[in-house]
Amino acid sequence: MTRVWEWNRPVTVREVLEDLQKERSIAYTTVMTVLDNLHQKGWVRREAEGRAYRYEAVSTRAAYAAALMNEAWSASDNPAAALVAFFGMMSPEQRHALRDAVRMVQGDEPAEPAPAAPQAERADEAAAPAGAGEADAGEVPATGSGDSGR
Secondary structure, three states, rough: OOOHHHHHEEEHHHHHHHOOOOOOOHHHHHHHHHHHHHHOOOOOEEEEEOEEEEEEEOOOHHHHHHHHHHHHHHHOOOOOHHHHHHHHHHHHHHHHHHHHHHHHHHOOOOOOOOOOOHHHHHHHOOOOOOOOOOOOOOOOOOOOOOOOOO
């Protein structure tokens, strides 16, 4: 899928093969089988062009990653705890990107960094579970159908 996403247009088996052969030896039939399997799984669509097919990704890499995250989150017996643990693994840059994404989903305008919270609010933050980082599980909207497309 990485190669199909990198091309960002419908590609032939031959194009993917030549791209992969820059790094390692690989057989045409191997690439053809993998692309056919991706088609059977619904990850790529194909259109006949002469005796060959052109393959195109059904979704973006970002949409695929989001579906995987949703699938993993949905499989948890404690989704809130899973989110808290996930947020605890995030870098400050990732948490900032998360806050921006939540604002976009909620329809809010991107805001400047928030001023320091009043003392009472800071006391609430100190009581948050360890690893919660700067994001609160209640800030993340539940979206998606749970179908990862795999």
